[in-house]
Amino acid sequence: MTQLLAASNVHFTRDGKAILSDVHLSLSAGEILTLIGPNGAGKTTLVKILLNLQAADSGVITRKPGAVVGYMPQKLFIDATMPLTVYRFLALTRSGKDDIARALARVGVADLRQQAMSKLSGGELQRVMLARAILRKPDILVLDEPVQGVDIAGQSQLYGLIGQLRDELHCGVLMISHDLHLVMAQTDTVICLNHHICCQGHPENVSADPAFLELFGREQDTGVAMYTHHHDHQHRHGSGECCDP
Numbered sequence: 001m002t003q004l005l006a007a008s009n010v011h012f013t014r015d016g017k018a019i020l021s022d023v024h025l026s027l028s029a030g031e032i033l034t035l036i037g038p039n040g041a042g043k044t045t046l047v048k049i050l051l052n053l054q055a056a057d058s059g060v061i062t063r064k065p066g067a068v069v070g071y072m073p074q075k076l077f078i079d080a081t082m083p084l085t086v087y088r089f090l091a092l093t094r095s096g097k098d099d100i101a102r103a104l105a106r107v108g109v110a111d112l113r114q115q116a117m118s119k120l121s122g123g124e125l126q127r128v129m130l131a132r133a134i135l136r137k138p139d140i141l142v143l144d145e146p147v148q149g150v151d152i153a154g155q156s157q158l159y160g161l162i163g164q165l166r167d168e169l170h171c172g173v174l175m176i177s178h179d180l181h182l183v184m185a186q187t188d189t190v191i192c193l194n195h196h197i198c199c200q201g202h203p204e205n206v207s208a209d210p211a212f213l214e215l216f217g218r219e220q221d222t223g224v225a226m227y228t229h230h231h232d233h234q235h236r237h238g239s240g241e242c243c244d245p
C-alpha cells in the first residue's frame with residue numbers, strides 16, 4: 001500500500017510538559033487510523049504537527065508529494081449573527097455548484113443547502129463539515145472527533161459513512177475519537193496516545209489492556225473486551241504511564 005503520511009520520533013514540549021514524546025506512526029492509502037486517548041493526551045497537537053499547522057520540537061514528518069489533505073477540525077467558530085448558508089460556507093472552498101451539490105448529497109444532507117450554518121444540529125453540522133473535507137478530493141482525510149454532538153445512532157451511521165468514503169476515495173483516514181466501542185468497527189489501526197504511544201495495533205489484535213482501562217475508565221470495559229492486544233511494555237505503578245520493558 002502507498003504510504004501517505006508518516007511521523008518518526010516526534011517530540012513536543014511546552015512549559016516544561018512533554019505533550020508528545022517519541023511518537024511514530026504511518027498512514028497508507030485505504031487505511032483508517034484512529035487516535036484514541038483521554039482529554040489533553042496530545043491528539044490534536046499531533047494532528048496539527050502532522051498537517052504542518054504546528055512545528056514539532058524534533059522528529060520527522062513525511063507526506064507523499066502532492067498528497068491532498070481534507071481536514072475536519074474539532075471546532076468551528078461561526079458567529080451566530082452571520083448570515084452564512086451551508087452553500088455559501090462550502091463555496092468558500094472555491095468548489096463549483098455541482099460539486100457542492102454532489103458532496104452534500106453524498107453525506108446525506110442535500111436538503112440543507114440553503115440552511116443557515118448557525119441553525120444546523122450537531123449531526124447536520126458534522127455532515128456539512130465532512131462534505132467540505134471531501135470537496136477537496138483528499139488523498140488524506142483528517143477528522144478530529146467527527147461525531148461530536150451526534151447522538152449514538154447517528155454516530156454509528158457517520159462512522160459507516162466515513163468507511164464508505166474511504167472506499168470510494170481510496171484515501172487514508174486519520175481520525176481522532178473518544179469512543180473506542182463505536183470506532184473499532186471502522187478502524188484498521190488504533191493508536192492509544194497519552195503523550196506517548198501506550199499501545200497500538202489492528203483492532204482484532206488489541207485486547208483489554210490495564211493501561212487502556214486506566215486511561216478510559218471502567219465504563220469502556222464492554223467496548224474493550226472485544227479486542228485482543230499483546231501488550232509489549234510495562235507500567236510504572238501508580239503513575240498511569242507506560243514504559244518499555
Ligand SMILES: Nc1ncnc2c1ncn2[C@@H]1O[C@H](COP(=O)(O)OP(=O)(O)OP(=O)(O)O)[C@@H](O)[C@H]1O
Nearest residue numbers: 014015019037038039040041042043044045046074
Ligand atoms: N502551543 C501550546 N502551548 C502550551 N500548551 C499546549 C500547546 N499546544 C497544546 N498544549 C497543551 O497540550 C495538551 C494536549 O492538548 P491537545 O489539544 O493536543 O489534547 P487532545 O488529546 O486533543 O485533547 P482533547 O481530547 O481534550 O481534545 C493540553 O494540555 C494543551 O493545553
